[in-house]
Amino acid sequence: MQLKETFANVKAASRSLALLTDTQRNEILNAVADAVIEHKERILAANVKDLAKMDEANPLYDRLQLTDKRLADIAADMRNVASLPSPLGHITKEKTLPNGLRLHRVSVPFGVIGQIYEARPNVTFDVFSLCFKSGNACVLKGGSDADLSNQAAVELIHEVLEQHGVNPVVVTLLPATHEATGELLNAVGYVDLCIPRGGRRLIDFVRDTARIPVIETGAGVVNTYFDKDGDLQMGRDIICNAKTRRVSVCNALDCLIVHESRLGELYQLVEPLHEHKVTLYADGPAYQLLLGQYPDVLLKPATSESFGTEFMDNKLAICTVTSLDEAIAHIDRYGSGHSEAIITQNEAAARRFQQDVDAACVYWNAPTSFTDGAQFGMGAEIGISTQKLGPRGPMALEEITTYKWLIEGAGQVRPQ
Numbered sequence: 208m209q210l211k212e213t214f215a216n217v218k219a220a221s222r223s224l225a226l227l228t229d230t231q232r233n234e235i236l237n238a239v240a241d242a243v244i245e246h247k248e249r250i251l252a253a254n255v256k257d258l259a260k261m262d263e264a265n266p267l268y269d270r271l272q273l274t275d276k277r278l279a280d281i282a283a284d285m286r287n288v289a290s291l292p293s294p295l296g297h298i299t300k301e302k303t304l305p306n307g308l309r310l311h312r313v314s315v316p317f318g319v320i321g322q323i324y325e326a327r328p329n330v331t332f333d334v335f336s337l338c339f340k341s342g343n344a345c346v347l348k349g350g351s352d353a354d355l356s357n358q359a360a361v362e363l364i365h366e367v368l369e370q371h372g373v374n375p376v377v378v379t380l381l382p383a384t385h386e387a388t389g390e391l392l393n394a395v396g397y398v399d400l401c402i403p404r405g406g407r408r409l410i411d412f413v414r415d416t417a418r419i420p421v422i423e424t425g426a427g428v429v430n431t432y433f434d435k436d437g438d439l440q441m442g443r444d445i446i447c448n449a450k451t452r453r454v455s456v457c458n459a460l461d462c463l464i465v466h467e468s469r470l471g472e473l474y475q476l477v478e479p480l481h482e483h484k485v486t487l488y489a490d491g492p493a494y495q496l497l498l499g500q501y502p503d504v505l506l507k508p509a510t511s512e513s514f515g516t517e518f519m520d521n522k523l524a525i526c527t528v529t530s531l532d533e534a535i536a537h538i539d540r541y542g543s544g545h546s547e548a549i550i551t552q553n554e555a556a557a558r559r560f561q562q563d564v565d566a567a568c569v570y571w572n573a574p575t576s577f578t579d580g581a582q583f584g585m586g587a588e589i590g591i592s593t594q595k596l597g598p599r600g601p602m603a604l605e606e607i608t609t610y611k612w613l614i615e616g617a618g619q620v621r622p623q
Contacts (some may be wrong), residue, residue: 210387214390214394225340233290237285254356307446315610322403324349330486332364337604341362346391395418427546437551445482446479485505489508490508544566
């Protein structure tokens, strides 16, 4: 397989996006949102075929599944992106030098953004909307599990683009093969930035293989610390929401850290998880207290692999600590830099936690399920960056633009 010509075509087509006004971009985004609702049966039919090939017990099944409501949410997010201010053409810095040269730093698109993702067809629409609004072309490499759903989505987008006189190549879906992934990661000179979105194995492979710039996203080993001064009812609500809202997503809770002074209330804290059939992997002190209270079939002793695992399933580890320092140390050892939370009524403890925990998003008395571009008011997201170089946390319009310097002179020359 040789995709060099495909990448060259996308690169060439990306330049035409600069000719569109923000009004035209918004009109097209709204038209695609309308088409998603109008032709939802096409998308759902393709999705059903993908789902038929996956075991319902697979944690990725929920990520793969599209429904009327999820398509309505996708369309709403796209309209939201269209309503946001353009991220392009902003003067982010300006000054005049002593020699009279005038400098302006202006926001511009990257050009071509490649996204590699797994069984999440909603990502196809998210990436398109954010890239199109920000003037970027996109090369999509979805997983084989969602290939028919992705094809249906891109076909619909192409139809709308053609109706509006836009070259559909600006949204290109690659074959769902490992070979295509390799070629994308080596598309030097054609793809300006690659954003992988998936589990740790995918992220590691992309980082270790790519010859084009990469922003790491996705993998989330998420912890929540219930402090000695935590409110019990608040803790119950936050922990249940963080764990069970959608267990397969990267902001879902993986480990509950509990101060030893609150172990007597541990069953009350995790009781709501029983209804969702969440299996608990509890350390020694927690296991002994839950034994005979939490259902035996859903309670197991923690092992060395229980902590630092992104479960993406109805599973939760529990760790007992003796202090805030120990909780922070646990997160430092096992966290992935994605999202962490503390539940406490002690402001000093909360501020200390937020200052010392090294993660993209650090919460106080709120669930990590809010780590999401749409929830942050960004319209949608292209991923959650867990690295420190460049964007960090939810990435949306502003995060997928770069800048260039514009310099105006009046004949000045640099001294010899």
